[in-house]
Amino acid sequence: MNKSEFIRAYADKLGVTIKEAEHNFEALVDTLAASLEKGEYVHISGFATFEVKEKAAREGVNPKTGEKIVIPACKSPNVKFSKAFKDLFN
Numbered sequence: 001m002n003k004s005e006f007i008r009a010y011a012d013k014l015g016v017t018i019k020e021a022e023h024n025f026e027a028l029v030d031t032l033a034a035s036l037e038k039g040e041y042v043h044i045s046g047f048a049t050f051e052v053k054e055k056a057a058r059e060g061v062n063p064k065t066g067e068k069i070v071i072p073a074c075k076s077p078n079v080k081f082s083k084a085f086k087d088l089f090n
Helices: 003-014 018-037 083-087
Strands: 042-044 048-055 058-061 068-071 074-081
Touching: 003 018, 018 042, 018 048
Parallel strands: none
Antiparallel strands: 042 048, 048 074, 058 068
């Protein structure tokens, strides 16, 4: 399922237009991204937690040449699904 298929299913579930569902979805994603950019931890009970983790600089290997390179430190978004959400699939 891609983004447009998801939005269509979301619109059908809510009984709203695709445009309204897309607006709601974009608002959710934008709000989540803005919170993470501020360094906030987002916990949606029964679904997931979202946070930004710092990755330290590390050594890696260029797969094309085999040359050792230094991968710089960076920040990376991380999501962890709740036990209740995971239990829906088992």
